[in-house]
Amino acid sequence: MLASLSGARITTNTSTVEKKRTSASKSLDSLLGAGVFDFPKDVNVLSRWLGLVTEGSKDALVLDFFAGSGSTGQAVMELNAADSGNRRYILVQLDESVDKDGYDTIADITRERLRRAGQQIATKQAPEAADIDTGFRSYRLASSNVRAWDGTPDQLDLLGAVDNLVAGRTTDDLLVEMMLRLGVDLTTPLETREVAGSTLYNLAGTLF
Incomplete structure:
Protein backbone atom coordinates (compact mmCIF):
# COMPACT_ATOMS: atom_id res chain seq x y z
CA MET A 1 0.00 0.00 0.00
CA LEU A 2 2.80 2.41 0.87
CA ALA A 3 4.59 1.60 -2.39
CA SER A 4 1.48 2.50 -4.40
CA LEU A 5 1.64 6.01 -2.95
CA SER A 6 5.25 6.53 -3.90
CA GLY A 7 5.70 9.83 -5.71
CA ALA A 8 2.07 10.84 -5.18
CA ARG A 9 1.28 14.29 -3.84
CA ILE A 10 -1.08 14.17 -0.88
CA THR A 11 -2.83 17.43 -0.02
CA THR A 12 -4.03 17.96 3.53
CA ASN A 13 -5.87 20.88 5.07
CA THR A 14 -4.16 22.96 7.70
CA SER A 15 -5.53 22.87 11.23
CA THR A 16 -5.66 26.68 11.41
CA VAL A 17 -6.95 29.41 9.14
CA GLU A 18 -5.40 32.85 9.16
CA LYS A 19 -7.48 35.74 7.90
CA LYS A 20 -8.06 39.32 9.00
CA ARG A 21 -11.36 39.72 10.81
CA THR A 22 -11.92 43.14 9.30
CA SER A 23 -13.13 41.58 6.06
CA ALA A 24 -16.03 39.89 7.87
CA SER A 25 -17.01 43.14 9.57
CA LYS A 26 -16.87 45.09 6.30
CA SER A 27 -19.00 42.48 4.56
CA LEU A 28 -21.67 42.63 7.27
CA ASP A 29 -21.56 46.44 7.33
CA SER A 30 -22.30 46.51 3.61
CA LEU A 31 -25.27 44.21 4.19
CA LEU A 32 -26.84 45.71 7.33
CA GLY A 33 -25.12 49.04 7.84
CA ALA A 34 -22.12 50.05 9.92
CA GLY A 35 -21.76 48.92 13.52
CA VAL A 36 -24.81 46.66 13.76
CA PHE A 37 -22.86 43.65 15.09
CA ASP A 38 -19.33 43.43 16.48
CA PHE A 39 -16.87 40.69 15.51
CA PRO A 40 -19.03 38.59 13.15
CA LYS A 41 -17.72 35.25 11.92
CA ASP A 42 -16.20 35.20 8.43
CA VAL A 43 -18.58 33.64 5.88
CA ASN A 44 -15.77 32.49 3.57
CA VAL A 45 -13.92 30.76 6.40
CA LEU A 46 -17.15 29.09 7.54
CA SER A 47 -17.95 27.93 4.00
CA ARG A 48 -14.52 26.34 3.70
CA TRP A 49 -14.78 24.67 7.10
CA LEU A 50 -18.32 23.39 6.50
CA GLY A 51 -17.23 21.90 3.19
CA LEU A 52 -14.43 20.05 4.98
CA VAL A 53 -16.33 18.67 7.97
CA THR A 54 -19.30 17.54 5.85
CA GLU A 55 -16.94 16.00 3.30
CA GLY A 56 -18.59 18.02 0.56
CA SER A 57 -22.05 16.58 1.21
CA LYS A 58 -24.66 18.68 -0.61
CA ASP A 59 -27.43 17.48 1.73
CA ALA A 60 -25.75 18.25 5.05
CA LEU A 61 -27.70 19.64 8.00
CA VAL A 62 -25.70 22.30 9.86
CA LEU A 63 -26.48 23.25 13.47
CA ASP A 64 -25.15 26.42 15.12
CA PHE A 65 -26.12 26.92 18.78
CA PHE A 66 -24.57 30.41 18.86
CA ALA A 67 -26.00 32.01 15.73
CA GLY A 68 -24.94 35.58 16.46
CA SER A 69 -25.45 37.64 13.33
CA GLY A 70 -26.29 34.56 11.24
CA SER A 71 -22.95 34.04 9.47
CA THR A 72 -23.40 30.25 9.45
CA GLY A 73 -26.77 30.49 7.72
CA GLN A 74 -25.31 32.75 5.05
CA ALA A 75 -22.35 30.40 4.59
CA VAL A 76 -24.70 27.47 3.98
CA MET A 77 -26.68 29.47 1.41
CA GLU A 78 -23.45 30.55 -0.30
CA LEU A 79 -22.32 26.92 -0.55
CA ASN A 80 -25.66 25.88 -2.04
CA ALA A 81 -25.47 28.68 -4.58
CA ALA A 82 -21.95 27.61 -5.54
CA ASP A 83 -22.67 23.92 -6.20
CA SER A 84 -26.49 23.69 -6.40
CA GLY A 85 -26.55 21.95 -3.04
CA ASN A 86 -29.51 21.32 -0.77
CA ARG A 87 -27.85 21.89 2.61
CA ARG A 88 -30.02 23.11 5.47
CA TYR A 89 -29.20 24.94 8.66
CA ILE A 90 -30.60 25.32 12.16
CA LEU A 91 -29.56 28.44 14.05
CA VAL A 92 -30.21 28.98 17.75
CA GLN A 93 -29.96 32.42 19.32
CA LEU A 94 -31.18 33.85 22.62
CA ASP A 95 -33.29 37.00 22.51
CA GLU A 96 -30.44 38.95 24.10
CA SER A 97 -31.16 42.67 24.14
CA VAL A 98 -28.98 44.99 22.07
CA ASP A 99 -28.71 48.75 21.83
CA LYS A 100 -28.81 49.07 18.05
CA ASP A 101 -31.08 51.24 15.93
CA GLY A 102 -33.84 49.12 14.42
CA TYR A 103 -33.00 45.99 16.41
CA ASP A 104 -34.22 45.02 19.86
CA THR A 105 -32.38 41.70 20.17
CA ILE A 106 -29.53 39.76 18.60
CA ALA A 107 -32.14 37.38 17.15
CA ASP A 108 -33.64 40.33 15.25
CA ILE A 109 -30.23 40.95 13.68
CA THR A 110 -29.91 37.26 12.82
CA ARG A 111 -33.22 37.19 10.97
CA GLU A 112 -32.59 40.40 9.05
CA ARG A 113 -29.13 39.27 8.01
CA LEU A 114 -30.55 36.01 6.63
CA ARG A 115 -33.26 37.89 4.71
CA ARG A 116 -30.83 40.31 3.09
CA ALA A 117 -28.16 37.70 2.44
CA GLY A 118 -30.75 35.48 0.77
CA GLN A 119 -31.91 38.32 -1.46
CA GLN A 120 -28.32 39.17 -2.35
CA ILE A 121 -27.48 35.58 -3.23
CA ALA A 122 -30.62 35.19 -5.36
CA THR A 123 -29.81 38.40 -7.23
CA LYS A 124 -26.32 37.17 -8.12
CA GLN A 125 -27.57 33.87 -9.55
CA ALA A 126 -27.27 33.47 -13.31
CA PRO A 127 -30.61 33.16 -15.16
CA GLU A 128 -29.83 29.59 -16.20
CA ALA A 129 -28.77 28.51 -12.68
CA ALA A 130 -30.96 26.22 -10.59
CA ASP A 131 -33.19 27.96 -8.06
CA ILE A 132 -31.59 28.20 -4.62
CA ASP A 133 -33.88 28.07 -1.60
CA THR A 134 -32.90 31.02 0.58
CA GLY A 135 -36.05 31.03 2.68
CA PHE A 136 -36.19 30.22 6.38
CA ARG A 137 -38.65 29.86 9.23
CA SER A 138 -38.23 31.46 12.63
CA TYR A 139 -39.54 29.81 15.79
CA ARG A 140 -39.54 30.97 19.39
CA LEU A 141 -39.08 28.48 22.23
CA ALA A 142 -42.13 28.42 24.49
CA SER A 143 -44.07 26.19 26.84
CA SER A 144 -46.66 23.75 25.50
CA ASN A 145 -49.65 25.22 23.70
CA VAL A 146 -51.96 22.84 25.57
CA ARG A 147 -53.05 23.73 29.09
CA ALA A 148 -51.60 21.26 31.56
CA TRP A 149 -53.97 19.33 33.84
CA ASP A 150 -53.62 20.64 37.38
CA GLY A 151 -56.60 18.91 39.02
CA THR A 152 -58.41 22.11 39.94
Whole structure:
Protein backbone atom coordinates (compact mmCIF):
# COMPACT_ATOMS: atom_id res chain seq x y z
CA MET A 1 0.00 0.00 0.00
CA LEU A 2 2.80 2.41 0.87
CA ALA A 3 4.59 1.60 -2.39
CA SER A 4 1.48 2.50 -4.40
CA LEU A 5 1.64 6.01 -2.95
CA SER A 6 5.25 6.53 -3.90
CA GLY A 7 5.70 9.83 -5.71
CA ALA A 8 2.07 10.84 -5.18
CA ARG A 9 1.28 14.29 -3.84
CA ILE A 10 -1.08 14.17 -0.88
CA THR A 11 -2.83 17.43 -0.02
CA THR A 12 -4.03 17.96 3.53
CA ASN A 13 -5.87 20.88 5.07
CA THR A 14 -4.16 22.96 7.70
CA SER A 15 -5.53 22.87 11.23
CA THR A 16 -5.66 26.68 11.41
CA VAL A 17 -6.95 29.41 9.14
CA GLU A 18 -5.40 32.85 9.16
CA LYS A 19 -7.48 35.74 7.90
CA LYS A 20 -8.06 39.32 9.00
CA ARG A 21 -11.36 39.72 10.81
CA THR A 22 -11.92 43.14 9.30
CA SER A 23 -13.13 41.58 6.06
CA ALA A 24 -16.03 39.89 7.87
CA SER A 25 -17.01 43.14 9.57
CA LYS A 26 -16.87 45.09 6.30
CA SER A 27 -19.00 42.48 4.56
CA LEU A 28 -21.67 42.63 7.27
CA ASP A 29 -21.56 46.44 7.33
CA SER A 30 -22.30 46.51 3.61
CA LEU A 31 -25.27 44.21 4.19
CA LEU A 32 -26.84 45.71 7.33
CA GLY A 33 -25.12 49.04 7.84
CA ALA A 34 -22.12 50.05 9.92
CA GLY A 35 -21.76 48.92 13.52
CA VAL A 36 -24.81 46.66 13.76
CA PHE A 37 -22.86 43.65 15.09
CA ASP A 38 -19.33 43.43 16.48
CA PHE A 39 -16.87 40.69 15.51
CA PRO A 40 -19.03 38.59 13.15
CA LYS A 41 -17.72 35.25 11.92
CA ASP A 42 -16.20 35.20 8.43
CA VAL A 43 -18.58 33.64 5.88
CA ASN A 44 -15.77 32.49 3.57
CA VAL A 45 -13.92 30.76 6.40
CA LEU A 46 -17.15 29.09 7.54
CA SER A 47 -17.95 27.93 4.00
CA ARG A 48 -14.52 26.34 3.70
CA TRP A 49 -14.78 24.67 7.10
CA LEU A 50 -18.32 23.39 6.50
CA GLY A 51 -17.23 21.90 3.19
CA LEU A 52 -14.43 20.05 4.98
CA VAL A 53 -16.33 18.67 7.97
CA THR A 54 -19.30 17.54 5.85
CA GLU A 55 -16.94 16.00 3.30
CA GLY A 56 -18.59 18.02 0.56
CA SER A 57 -22.05 16.58 1.21
CA LYS A 58 -24.66 18.68 -0.61
CA ASP A 59 -27.43 17.48 1.73
CA ALA A 60 -25.75 18.25 5.05
CA LEU A 61 -27.70 19.64 8.00
CA VAL A 62 -25.70 22.30 9.86
CA LEU A 63 -26.48 23.25 13.47
CA ASP A 64 -25.15 26.42 15.12
CA PHE A 65 -26.12 26.92 18.78
CA PHE A 66 -24.57 30.41 18.86
CA ALA A 67 -26.00 32.01 15.73
CA GLY A 68 -24.94 35.58 16.46
CA SER A 69 -25.45 37.64 13.33
CA GLY A 70 -26.29 34.56 11.24
CA SER A 71 -22.95 34.04 9.47
CA THR A 72 -23.40 30.25 9.45
CA GLY A 73 -26.77 30.49 7.72
CA GLN A 74 -25.31 32.75 5.05
CA ALA A 75 -22.35 30.40 4.59
CA VAL A 76 -24.70 27.47 3.98
CA MET A 77 -26.68 29.47 1.41
CA GLU A 78 -23.45 30.55 -0.30
CA LEU A 79 -22.32 26.92 -0.55
CA ASN A 80 -25.66 25.88 -2.04
CA ALA A 81 -25.47 28.68 -4.58
CA ALA A 82 -21.95 27.61 -5.54
CA ASP A 83 -22.67 23.92 -6.20
CA SER A 84 -26.49 23.69 -6.40
CA GLY A 85 -26.55 21.95 -3.04
CA ASN A 86 -29.51 21.32 -0.77
CA ARG A 87 -27.85 21.89 2.61
CA ARG A 88 -30.02 23.11 5.47
CA TYR A 89 -29.20 24.94 8.66
CA ILE A 90 -30.60 25.32 12.16
CA LEU A 91 -29.56 28.44 14.05
CA VAL A 92 -30.21 28.98 17.75
CA GLN A 93 -29.96 32.42 19.32
CA LEU A 94 -31.18 33.85 22.62
CA ASP A 95 -33.29 37.00 22.51
CA GLU A 96 -30.44 38.95 24.10
CA SER A 97 -31.16 42.67 24.14
CA VAL A 98 -28.98 44.99 22.07
CA ASP A 99 -28.71 48.75 21.83
CA LYS A 100 -28.81 49.07 18.05
CA ASP A 101 -31.08 51.24 15.93
CA GLY A 102 -33.84 49.12 14.42
CA TYR A 103 -33.00 45.99 16.41
CA ASP A 104 -34.22 45.02 19.86
CA THR A 105 -32.38 41.70 20.17
CA ILE A 106 -29.53 39.76 18.60
CA ALA A 107 -32.14 37.38 17.15
CA ASP A 108 -33.64 40.33 15.25
CA ILE A 109 -30.23 40.95 13.68
CA THR A 110 -29.91 37.26 12.82
CA ARG A 111 -33.22 37.19 10.97
CA GLU A 112 -32.59 40.40 9.05
CA ARG A 113 -29.13 39.27 8.01
CA LEU A 114 -30.55 36.01 6.63
CA ARG A 115 -33.26 37.89 4.71
CA ARG A 116 -30.83 40.31 3.09
CA ALA A 117 -28.16 37.70 2.44
CA GLY A 118 -30.75 35.48 0.77
CA GLN A 119 -31.91 38.32 -1.46
CA GLN A 120 -28.32 39.17 -2.35
CA ILE A 121 -27.48 35.58 -3.23
CA ALA A 122 -30.62 35.19 -5.36
CA THR A 123 -29.81 38.40 -7.23
CA LYS A 124 -26.32 37.17 -8.12
CA GLN A 125 -27.57 33.87 -9.55
CA ALA A 126 -27.27 33.47 -13.31
CA PRO A 127 -30.61 33.16 -15.16
CA GLU A 128 -29.83 29.59 -16.20
CA ALA A 129 -28.77 28.51 -12.68
CA ALA A 130 -30.96 26.22 -10.59
CA ASP A 131 -33.19 27.96 -8.06
CA ILE A 132 -31.59 28.20 -4.62
CA ASP A 133 -33.88 28.07 -1.60
CA THR A 134 -32.90 31.02 0.58
CA GLY A 135 -36.05 31.03 2.68
CA PHE A 136 -36.19 30.22 6.38
CA ARG A 137 -38.65 29.86 9.23
CA SER A 138 -38.23 31.46 12.63
CA TYR A 139 -39.54 29.81 15.79
CA ARG A 140 -39.54 30.97 19.39
CA LEU A 141 -39.08 28.48 22.23
CA ALA A 142 -42.13 28.42 24.49
CA SER A 143 -44.07 26.19 26.84
CA SER A 144 -46.66 23.75 25.50
CA ASN A 145 -49.65 25.22 23.70
CA VAL A 146 -51.96 22.84 25.57
CA ARG A 147 -53.05 23.73 29.09
CA ALA A 148 -51.60 21.26 31.56
CA TRP A 149 -53.97 19.33 33.84
CA ASP A 150 -53.62 20.64 37.38
CA GLY A 151 -56.60 18.91 39.02
CA THR A 152 -58.41 22.11 39.94
CA PRO A 153 -62.25 22.18 40.01
CA ASP A 154 -62.27 24.49 36.99
CA GLN A 155 -60.89 21.68 34.85
CA LEU A 156 -63.70 19.36 35.87
CA ASP A 157 -66.04 21.47 33.73
CA LEU A 158 -66.26 19.40 30.53
CA LEU A 159 -67.77 22.19 28.43
CA GLY A 160 -65.11 24.61 29.62
CA ALA A 161 -62.41 22.11 28.73
CA VAL A 162 -63.39 21.90 25.06
CA ASP A 163 -60.92 24.65 24.20
CA ASN A 164 -57.77 23.60 26.02
CA LEU A 165 -55.29 25.87 24.25
CA VAL A 166 -53.24 28.32 26.26
CA ALA A 167 -54.57 31.86 25.85
CA GLY A 168 -53.00 33.68 22.93
CA ARG A 169 -51.86 30.56 21.09
CA THR A 170 -53.06 29.72 17.59
CA THR A 171 -53.85 26.51 15.73
CA ASP A 172 -50.62 27.04 13.76
CA ASP A 173 -48.72 27.05 17.06
CA LEU A 174 -50.39 23.78 18.02
CA LEU A 175 -49.64 22.25 14.61
CA VAL A 176 -45.93 22.96 14.95
CA GLU A 177 -45.91 21.43 18.44
CA MET A 178 -47.62 18.28 17.16
CA MET A 179 -45.11 17.99 14.31
CA LEU A 180 -42.26 18.19 16.79
CA ARG A 181 -43.87 15.64 19.12
CA LEU A 182 -44.42 13.23 16.21
CA GLY A 183 -40.94 13.75 14.80
CA VAL A 184 -42.23 15.24 11.55
CA ASP A 185 -39.76 17.43 9.70
CA LEU A 186 -40.83 21.08 9.93
CA THR A 187 -40.07 21.48 6.21
CA THR A 188 -42.66 18.85 5.26
CA PRO A 189 -45.10 20.24 2.63
CA LEU A 190 -48.38 21.32 4.17
CA GLU A 191 -51.83 21.79 2.64
CA THR A 192 -55.05 23.04 4.22
CA ARG A 193 -58.57 21.86 3.52
CA GLU A 194 -61.93 23.28 4.59
CA VAL A 195 -64.29 20.54 5.81
CA ALA A 196 -67.68 21.36 7.36
CA GLY A 197 -66.51 24.84 8.26
CA SER A 198 -63.31 23.63 9.94
CA THR A 199 -59.73 23.90 8.69
CA LEU A 200 -57.89 20.59 8.39
CA TYR A 201 -54.17 20.28 7.77
CA ASN A 202 -52.90 17.72 5.30
CA LEU A 203 -49.37 16.88 6.34
CA ALA A 204 -47.64 14.27 4.20
CA GLY A 205 -50.94 12.46 3.71
CA THR A 206 -52.04 12.71 7.35
CA LEU A 207 -54.95 14.95 8.32
CA PHE A 208 -54.91 16.99 11.55
